Amino acid sequence: MGDLGMFGFWMFIAACVIAGIWSEVKGKETKQETLRRIVESGRDIDPDMVEQLIGKSDRKDSERELRVGSYIMGGVSGGVLIFSAFLGMVSEEARWVLMGVSALVACIGGGLYFASRYVSREKTGV
Numbered sequence: 001m002g003d004l005g006m007f008g009f010w011m012f013i014a015a016c017v018i019a020g021i022w023s024e025v026k027g028k029e030t031k032q033e034t035l036r037r038i039v040e041s042g043r044d045i046d047p048d049m050v051e052q053l054i055g056k057s058d059r060k061d062s063e064r065e066l067r068v069g070s071y072i073m074g075g076v077s078g079g080v081l082i083f084s085a086f087l088g089m090v091s092e093e094a095r096w097v098l099m100g101v102s103a104l105v106a107c108i109g110g111g112l113y114f115a116s117r118y119v120s121r122e123k124t125g126v
Helices: 003-042 046-056 060-088 092-124
Strands: none
Touching: 003 046, 060 092
């Protein structure tokens, strides 16, 4: 019975991921179709309208999002480390496992932080 529950859980996760990807793709197709119809109608294309439809892919947004992600990962890493201290009272082995997970999450946060710095340098041309 437990195997069926695990299978159901992972199928639910897969369905959520696939639905999210499908929704994003359909949204982009809709925006492109709108632009295509505007071009075919022969009307002038306003750059502000195009930016509003397609969205602005600004490096500053990428830098900010990466930086925020790094801060969140830092907080999660600290939380897992504290949790490992409490769980270590029950099982010494579990403490070390969770400390390893905390280190992994901290490395991911560090990578996000350095990626934000890289995007910032690319933007300024340094």
